[in-house]
Amino acid sequence: MNSQLTLDRRDFLKVVGTAGAGLVLGFRLPGDENNLLTVDSFSPNTFLSIDPTGSVTITVAKTEMGQGVRTSLAMIVAEELEADWSRVRVLQADAHPDKYGSQGTGGSNSVRSSFDKLSKAGCAARRMLIAAAAKQWNVDATACRAEKGFVLHASGKRLSFGELAAAAANEIIPTDITLKERKDQHLLRTRVKKLDTTEKVNGTAVYGIDVRVPNMLYASVEHAPVFGAKVTGFDAAAAKRFWGVKDVVKIETGIAVVATNTWSAFKGREALKIDWDLGPNASQSSDAIWKSLEAAVTGAGNVEKQSGDAAAALKSAATVVDALYQAPFVAHVTMEPMNCTAHYKGDSCEVWAPTQTPQQAQTRAADACGLSKEKVTLHVTHLGGGFGRRLDNDYVEEAVRISKAVNAPVKLTWKREDDMKNDHYRPATYNQLSGGIDKDGKLTVWRHRIAGSDSKGLVTGGSTPPYEIPNLLIESNIVSTGVPIGAWRSVGPSQNCFVVESFIDELAHAAKKDPFEFRKSLLPNSPRLRGVLETAALKSGWGKPMAKGRGRGIACVEAFGSAIAEVAEVTVTNKNELRIDRIVAAVDCGQYINPDTIEAQIEGAIAFALSAAMKNEITIERGAVVQSSFDTYPVLMVDEMPKVEVHILDSTYSIGGIGEPGLPPAAPAVCNAIFAAAGMRIRRLPIRF
Numbered sequence: 001m002n003s004q005l006t007l008d009r010r011d012f013l014k015v016v017g018t019a020g021a022g023l024v025l026g027f028r029l030p031g032d033e034n035n036l037l038t039v040d041s042f043s044p045n046t047f048l049s050i051d052p053t054g055s056v057t058i059t060v061a062k063t064e065m066g067q068g069v070r071t072s073l074a075m076i077v078a079e080e081l082e083a084d085w086s087r088v089r090v091l092q093a094d095a096h097p098d099k100y101g102s103q104g105t106g107g108s109n110s111v112r113s114s115f116d117k118l119s120k121a122g123c124a125a126r127r128m129l130i131a132a133a134a135k136q137w138n139v140d141a142t143a144c145r146a147e148k149g150f151v152l153h154a155s156g157k158r159l160s161f162g163e164l165a166a167a168a169a170n171e172i173i174p175t176d177i178t179l180k181e182r183k184d185q186h187l188l189r190t191r192v193k194k195l196d197t198t199e200k201v202n203g204t205a206v207y208g209i210d211v212r213v214p215n216m217l218y219a220s221v222e223h224a225p226v227f228g229a230k231v232t233g234f235d236a237a238a239a240k241r242f243w244g245v246k247d248v249v250k251i252e253t254g255i256a257v258v259a260t261n262t263w264s265a266f267k268g269r270e271a272l273k274i275d276w277d278l279g280p281n282a283s284q285s286s287d288a289i290w291k292s293l294e295a296a297v298t299g300a301g302n303v304e305k306q307s308g309d310a311a312a313a314l315k316s317a318a319t320v321v322d323a324l325y326q327a328p329f330v331a332h333v334t335m336e337p338m339n340c341t342a343h344y345k346g347d348s349c350e351v352w353a354p355t356q357t358p359q360q361a362q363t364r365a366a367d368a369c370g371l372s373k374e375k376v377t378l379h380v381t382h383l384g385g386g387f388g389r390r391l392d393n394d395y396v397e398e399a400v401r402i403s404k405a406v407n408a409p410v411k412l413t414w415k416r417e418d419d420m421k422n423d424h425y426r427p428a429t430y431n432q433l434s435g436g437i438d439k440d441g442k443l444t445v446w447r448h449r450i451a452g453s454d455s456k457g458l459v460t461g462g463s464t465p466p467y468e469i470p471n472l473l474i475e476s477n478i479v480s481t482g483v484p485i486g487a488w489r490s491v492g493p494s495q496n497c498f499v500v501e502s503f504i505d506e507l508a509h510a511a512k513k514d515p516f517e518f519r520k521s522l523l524p525n526s527p528r529l530r531g532v533l534e535t536a537a538l539k540s541g542w543g544k545p546m547a548k549g550r551g552r553g554i555a556c557v558e559a560f561g562s563a564i565a566e567v568a569e570v571t572v573t574n575k576n577e578l579r580i581d582r583i584v585a586a587v588d589c590g591q592y593i594n595p596d597t598i599e600a601q602i603e604g605a606i607a608f609a610l611s612a613a614m615k616n617e618i619t620i621e622r623g624a625v626v627q628s629s630f631d632t633y634p635v636l637m638v639d640e641m642p643k644v645e646v647h648i649l650d651s652t653y654s655i656g657g658i659g660e661p662g663l664p665p666a667a668p669a670v671c672n673a674i675f676a677a678a679g680m681r682i683r684r685l686p687i688r689f
Helices: 069-081 110-137 161-168 197-202 262-270 286-296 310-316 358-369 394-406 416-421 492-510 515-521 527-540 595-615 666-678
Strands: 004-006 013-018 023-027 047-050 056-060 088-092 144-147 150-153 158-160 176-178 217-223 230-235 245-251 254-259 273-277 302-307 319-327 339-344 349-353 376-380 410-413 429-437 443-452 471-478 550-559 562-572 578-588 643-648
Touching: 047 110, 047 161, 056 069, 069 088, 069 110, 110 144, 110 150, 110 161, 110 176, 150 161, 158 161, 217 262, 217 394, 217 416, 230 245, 230 254, 245 262, 245 394, 254 262, 254 394, 262 410, 286 429, 286 443, 310 429, 310 443, 310 471, 319 492, 339 394, 349 358, 349 394, 358 376, 358 394, 394 410, 429 492, 443 492, 492 515, 492 550, 492 595, 492 666, 515 527, 515 550, 527 550, 527 562, 527 578, 527 643, 550 666, 562 666, 578 595, 578 666, 595 643, 595 666
Parallel strands: 056 088, 217 410, 349 376, 443 471, 578 643
Antiparallel strands: 004 176, 013 023, 023 047, 047 056, 144 150, 150 158, 217 254, 230 273, 245 254, 302 471, 319 429, 339 349, 339 410, 429 443, 550 562, 562 578
């Protein structure tokens, strides 16, 4: 935690000035005199302001989608600033091409990519406030300290940050930044309530679907019935006769109906008559996709990782285990369907978007209306779920194109059916695995062939199993399916951890070893992963006898800068009914910020994972998705959710991500527990007996 940074004045602070007698600190990229930014060129920028009342405002350039990033990032600044937490508030940054560095929110990267810069920003401001107070008192700055929004002197004198703000703005900017020792921190690692909880509870929080602007029209788009289909003609007469419908316009992705309210847009859309060229995917089906993936793993593929001689080791192994594993297409099913409000004004465009990638959305909006990015103002709203779906901004482009076509502000809202049938899905994968065990029960060889429908995270988490195995061969084959692919929460590890951690369990049983001890023996140089495994096993009571029909399973993963292990306890009845009773998670995410947020993220990730593992599969018939809403794509219900215990390891590792790593181990832990309870090995998701 003790970190130093040496910068010159201009490279650290672009603007230090008074703002209505307040202190405003803006940060910029070195070498770019036009931008307010943080310390270095790849990290998101932010600015800190302190008004004359002592209120601290922190602008956050990451997207809030329930993961608590507005609170976590503010805590980092407030810790080093020594702000009074009750006086801290946050503002959401609009998109900007380069002012903030990367504003993308994904890969569990917001806190870990911002921690150093925000800490140093808070520290610099504290130093300047102390220097200003020392001058007023005519004392040495080393005799002063900051605490909860005040600068204090040993004599008992004190001045508030608000009283010092104007003077502090004229202080020399410190060029050597030394952060607090961990023992001196008092805000980090404490349970802090989210700053936006009240507005979410009282309904004042603005999600994309809540946006209202003057003279706004409402739109709905009829998308292609088959992946890749194109409009060849349409008749809008019936739609235009419907009450409230103002216009019908063709855009690249389909036909948009624009009306005075959403209901009229939906009803007018139902009356459309459209001719489609269905294209080459019209005959595509799930059966055909699985057959093509199965065929792909029968031969060698692109080598992702290789060590030793896997072929020879398999031939000489005392015991060889072969298995085939399948993970299906799955959808994101965010609670808030895709939506966006756009107002094309001729020489500019204003957009309100629930997006995980504000700058990409801004660029896509600019391209859609033929303006430069600087002419597009993009406001980032709260997100009613992201999970990777809102990394893509197809819905933003649609809204802008419609607004330009009708020359009015337009709010585009997708139906649930639109969202599910036009998602960017997690790729389906087919996996062929072989493992060899010697006469002493040691794992000597691991071969894994992965075939998937696209390269988006196809091998991540599969090409680098965490275990030390002398002979290793990982190969991949990409098969074109015509199904659009995107990043799904935890991306590659979401399916590859299921495969790897289920198969390692098979090998443990083949070696007649305890699955927990077997894993530990393969991690001699991985203390972090061993640590979470040992904690999860201890806290779950691993090894204690269980009643007939009940079992425990364990799985672990190291991803997104964190390590996590989970133990699942399940009951399988004599009617083959499954109940997940308990999941114990142990997580090492390094020097963490807020334990309350960590627990919530792990619990949410487990719920998301169990929905997919137990219930979810996107299937294709005649080039289109079969599922349309929660009746055909159900999610985990409240009474199906197990008890979840989260144990956070006290760690000195660098800060890691937390939004995604809790998901991958859940499915294999449950599947391994099913084997322990009933002797049934689950090799294909969703779970079916």
